[in-house]
Amino acid sequence: MAKNYFGTDGIRGRTNAGVMTAAVAMKVGQAAGHRFLRGDHRHRVVIGKDTRLSGYMLENAMVAGFTSVGMDVILLGPMPTPGVAMLTRELRADVGVMISASHNPYEDNGIKLFGPDGFKLSDEDELAIEAMLGEEQPLAPSEDIGRARRIDDARGRYIHAVKGSLPHDIRLDGLKIVVDCANGAAYQVAPSAFWELGAEVHAIGVTPNGKNINDKVGSTHLDLVKETVVASGADIGIALDGDADRLIVVDEKGQTVDGDQIMALIGSQWAAQGRLSGGGVVATVMSNLGLERFLQGQGLELFRSKVGDRYVLELMKARGCNFGGEQSGHMILLDHATTGDGTIAALQVLAALVRSGKRASELLHLFDPVPQLLKNVRFSGGKPLEDARVQAVIADVEASLAGKGRLVIRPSGTEPVIRVMAEGDDAAQVQQSVDAICAAVAEAAA
Incomplete structure (x- = not known):
């Protein structure tokens, strides 16, 4: 089953558009909350964020989502992603959330989820949460709504x-x-x-x-x-x-x-x-x-x-x-x-x-890198890598590099881009290999 929300590193996109809205963030909180309501203890979630303007909006939306299904929320404020993972375990939380789009510009934001062990969620958990996003989640009774509090010593x-x-x-x-x-x-x-x-x-x-x-x-x-x-x-x-x-x-x-x-x-x-x-x-x-x-x-x-x-x-x-x-x-x-x-x-x-x-x-320079070139080809739809012409060019390049280099071609997990990388001892051959494949992909995507 394909994922419509989760990419290679959580959910990510431009804020107030597509999947990265307050409404979606609240639903993610409700769905993730239900997914990790396991056992009869008082459940809690840890939420950290980076410094993006939209972090306030998404943080509040996720607090609303988690508390509405009966989870208590601990807010960390600005905190590195690994700090959120660490504190998820240390505070015995059932789930951890990092609101960040990593190295992307401020207009983007994202949601990364951690399980109680401090590790990022499995594909199984992400698919289960995705399925729940299309459904109305049952709300906690009034007396069981969660509480939210901010801890001041998280950075320390x-x-x-x-x-x-x-x-x-x-x-x-x-x-x-x-x-x-x-x-x-x-x-x-x-x-x-x-x-x-x-x-x-x-x-x-x-x-x-x-x-x-x-x-x-x-x-x-x-x-x-x-x-x-x-x-x-x-x-x-x-x-x-x-x-x-x-x-x-x-x-x-x-x-x-x-x-x-x-x-x-x-x-x-x-x-x-x-x-x-x-x-x-x-x-x-x-x-x-x-x-x-x-x-x-x-x-x-x-x-x-x-x-x-x-x-x-x-x-x-x-x-x-x-x-x-x-x-x-x-x-x-x-x-x-x-x-x-x-x-x-x-x-x-x-x-x-x-x-x-x-x-x-x-x-710090322990080896000499072999020539390596990476180029991206943007496409608007379809599956250009399945085009017979593209596959033929790739096969020819792989044959020419055999024993002398490597070829890696993959679609991006976060944007409509095909990434083409080649490396080998001959820089000119690497350049020619990448250019030939990129041209074939661009033609197929046109």
Whole structure:
């Protein structure tokens, strides 16, 4: 059964349009509430959000939905997605909600749901909730309507947990760090955590106004953090996204260190320390072939999942791995968190930097990526990948790349776009491969 509301990472869209309205948010609250009304205890839900203007509207709508079916609500205010997951478990809640559209502009928003174990919902739960959205949910009797309260120490609890992920023998004294919080959910907690551990912190992207989240700041807009690192003479730059579940690093020279390089560092460090389980690292089909070759040189495997951190997590569980991530910067460290956590991942990088005594530029570029090219082709309808002409071009390209590279073609889970990626040792061949497929897809979609 296809999903009409849930994508690869919850429900997401432009606010006050389509699926992202107050009315839909209230129905999601009612449906998710009923789905997790299990047992005879007093039920509760934890709700966090990022700093988008629309967060107030959606938060209130979801409070109305959950309380109307008899669930108590605990409001966290602005909080990173991994903080919501953590507090869902810590507060013994039946369900957790993060209101965020991650790295998207402020006009968009989204709803991410967590089960009582702090993990994102299964396909089974999402499909069940979707089915319930088309039905009227029974309301609680007047005497059983839920209550809502806001807790004031949520940020402190999360900061404490984050600091606990750093080995006790590591201090950040002497490190000068630029932290870009994308004017998002971590604008208070991330700089505080690094400062409390001894670092000299230069924070940017920490003045949210409801409309500037991810606006020329954060992990998808690195110009400012690069300029700030170089101009201030910082040792390293840490760039988070709007809900702080992903991380991109900048070395002292202003060079980008993407998720693949971060996985190479943490994976090899943990393996050397005897902390890595499962014999390797889980990444997606988008991770660079250079990462795979590097890990093989360390005696480790790279296990590849579909794109999306939830699929990374599923494969981690299946393989018994405790570390995985995405090239885009999602890092899942199961010893410390149940979902991607940019701040905790950053601390692992900083710990390696302290232990090595090296500069970031010497430590963080562990392999040379092979040429890789990704292009998007937008389409208005139909299924262009099923077109016979497109399939023929794909087959020809796959044959030409055999043994020399990889090809990944997939529809986006959040927008009407076909993503075409090729990589290989020959940059010209990679370019030609992607261009040929994109042209065929565009023609079929016309």
